[in-house]
Every structure is written in C-alpha cells, then in structure tokens.
Amino acid sequence: MSPSRRPPRRRAPAPAPEVFRPTAEAQQALATGRPTGFGRKPGDLDRAGLIDRFLRVDQAGEYGAVRIYQGQRAVLAKRGSPAGAVVAEMQASEERHLATLNALMVERRARPTVLAPLWHVAGFALGAGTALLGEKTAMACTTAVEEVIDDHYRAQVARLGDDDLPLKATLEHFRIEEAHHRAIGLAHGAEQAPAYPLLSDAIKTGTRLAIWLSERV
Numbered sequence: 001m002s003p004s005r006r007p008p009r010r011r012a013p014a015p016a017p018e019v020f021r022p023t024a025e026a027q028q029a030l031a032t033g034r035p036t037g038f039g040r041k042p043g044d045l046d047r048a049g050l051i052d053r054f055l056r057v058d059q060a061g062e063y064g065a066v067r068i069y070q071g072q073r074a075v076l077a078k079r080g081s082p083a084g085a086v087v088a089e090m091q092a093s094e095e096r097h098l099a100t101l102n103a104l105m106v107e108r109r110a111r112p113t114v115l116a117p118l119w120h121v122a123g124f125a126l127g128a129g130t131a132l133l134g135e136k137t138a139m140a141c142t143t144a145v146e147e148v149i150d151d152h153y154r155a156q157v158a159r160l161g162d163d164d165l166p167l168k169a170t171l172e173h174f175r176i177e178e179a180h181h182r183a184i185g186l187a188h189g190a191e192q193a194p195a196y197p198l199l200s201d202a203i204k205t206g207t208r209l210a211i212w213l214s215e216r217v
Contacts, residue, residue: 019103026172027165030165030172031162034161034162037050051164057211058153058156058174059101061152061210061211062097062098062101064119065123069091069094069127070091071123071126073087073127074131083135097177100170104167114217134193136190136192140190143185144201144204146181150175150178153178
C-alpha cells in the first residue's frame with residue numbers, strides 16, 4: 001500500500017440508547033392501593049402471565065415503531081426533506097423505549113414474540129411506503145399508529161397495580177411520549193394527507209391486529 005494512501009476510517013458505532021428508569025415520585029403518583037390484575041376473573045392470566053404478555057407485545061410494538069421510522073427516514077433522507085429531522089427525533093425516542101423493554105424482558109425472563117421477523121419487514125415497508133406518498137402521508141401513519149398505542153398503553157397502566165409500580169410508571173412515561181408523537185404528526189399536516197380517514201383507519205386496524213398477534217404468538 002502506498003504510504004500516501006490510508007484506509008478509510010470506520011465510523012464509530014452509535015451509542016446505545018439510554019434505558020429509562022422512573023423516579024420514585026413518578027411511581028408513587030400512580031399508586032392506587034390495588035394489586036396487578038385487580039378484579040381478575042376465572043380464566044384470566046395471573047400476574048406473571050399478564051406481565052409476560054405486556055412485555056412481549058410492548059417490545060414487539062416498539063421494535064415495529066423503530067422500523068417504521070427507519071423506513072420513513074430512508075425515503076425522506078434521499079429527498080432531502082426537512083421532515084426527516086422530525087422523524088429522527090421520534091425514532092430516537094422509540095429506540096429508548098425499545099432498549100428499556102429489552103432490558104425488562106431479560107429481567108423478567110419474558111418470552112419474546114416469534115413474529116419479530118415479520119414486524120422487521122412490515123414495519124420498514126409501512127414506513128417507506130407512506131413516506132413515498134409524501135411527508136403528510138408519513139405523518140398520517142405516525143398519528144394513526146400512535147393513537148392506537150396511546151390507548152394500548154393506557155389500558156395496560158390501568159391493569160398494573162402497586163406491586164408493579166416501576167413498570168407502571170415506565171409504561172405511563174412511554175404513553176405520554178407516544179401521545180406527543182401523535183401531536184407532532186398532526187402539527188405537520190397529517191390530516192391533510194390524501195384520503196386521510198381511509199388511510200388512518202386502515203393503519204389503525206393493522207396496528208390493532210399486530211398487537212393482538214404479538215400478545216399471543
């Protein structure tokens with residue numbers, strides 16, 4: 001090799017996303033005096049089964065969200081769209097959620113979904129496909145998905161009790177951030193996307209189906 005030619009420098013790996021840990025104050029603010037699964041009926045999952053299901057579906061959902069934003073950024077970056085920076089911020093938030101849930105899966109020994117390879121492809125395809133239709137359509141995708149996830153996390157938080165306050169506070173924090181993402185999408189013209197009501201309903205239906213499947217498989 002000529003001394004004047006040097007091999008290209010390798011890019012340093014991106015730092016690992018931070019794992020979220022709720023404060024004691026945030027946990028106590030959600031205390032109700034009830035245990036997880038309060039009001040459980042015969043045939044319902046016990047506490048361990050419920051936590052296993054929650055972590056499995058939530059990890060799958062956050063992984064799918066990261067892939068959606070990766071797909072959107074792949075398209076928006078090529079077009080030099082300013083919306084790419086907005087999407088990048090939301091992706092970083094989802095990556096923190098995913099890192100936290102990955103850690104919780106190990107701590108609680110929860111079983112991951114076997115559908116991760118499907119969400120890997122489907123998430124990226126949804127993100128790239130909506131971005132190809134324009135910035136507003138990409139934002140419409142965000143608002144639809146995040147509306148369903150807001151409701152999903154809200155329902156989980158309601159079922160968690162004082163024996164699982166750290167997890168409860170973590171999911172509530174995630175819910176607030178997902179609702180913020182939806183607000184960002186609306187602020188960036190999501191409702192102005194072509195056929196917004198039809199598109200939004202279709203994506204919401206697909207998201208609810210993905211949740212149902214990941215809870216069980």
